[in-house]
Amino acid sequence: MAALLDPDFRKLVRHAEHYHNDGDIVIAAGPLPNSTAFRVHMHILREHSGVFKDHLAQIPPEEGLVKFDNCPVMAVVDHADDMAVLLSALYKGPGFFEGAKLPIFTVLALLDLAAKYQVPTITQLAMPHLQFRFPTTFNEWWGDDSEFEPVEAALSAVVLARKLGIPTILPAALYYVCQLPIKTILHGYHREDGKLDKLSNEDIEKVLEGKENLMNLNAKTNMWVLDIKVPSTSCKTRNICLPVMKRAAHLFVETRQMCAYKPFHWVDLNEGGYEDICRPCWRMLCRKRWDGIHGHWCELPALMGVEAEVEGWPQE
């Protein structure tokens, strides 16, 4: 980070939101010549960020400054979108984190830049949003029935967790990474902004071994769930329900659900031909499925090869 004497600063593009008329410093983010200019307030930066505070204290004397719109320019290498998110969080404070679920890449960018620029308040506010996506308890996991999207973000989260030392998210994040195509696991994920997130060789090994562990557990759990010899005690359509349930194992194999890498996901029972069974039998199956996977949640860190790194993981 430095105020560079570069004529290209004249081509800076003013950011639509963070270009405050009374701002007294311009942050130029992203590669030249199309860097984005954020005109902000030094006191806000100083107040929240140890790194910005130190840097602003070293701004050279007036005659040595590069200026844009009469403000000193501070160039940073971060992507402009990430910087915009950090500034939004700094200016809006806790309100930025309330209400709607923040997009996962916003959360990752905030945690990354908050660590880089030493902004503990943002780290504190953003961390629950990360932990919500990658919970440690089965009830939290099961409670959020929305499918994690995009799954590639889990790979980016693992990279960030390794960089910043956030081991608690690793079991759930690596579990999601196991759902990705092998090509992405091996070669990494190119984000929309061009940034490449790539796993270390050690983590690639964990994921490949993890996939095998998950597939075995999934098959074992499904076999147990689908092994139904009697319908629900409240069943009034035994002659319909029982044959459907007995056939289900074959249907699971045919629809590739039997050996998927997803033992901790709800199985789409409709694909198993379950639409004809009665509600009590349906509930019985759902309960059995829950019981079948709930008991294995404590094994997730070991399945993903990170048990030594995760303290306090639920043991039952």
Ligand SMILES: [Zn+2]
């Ligand atoms: Zn029934």
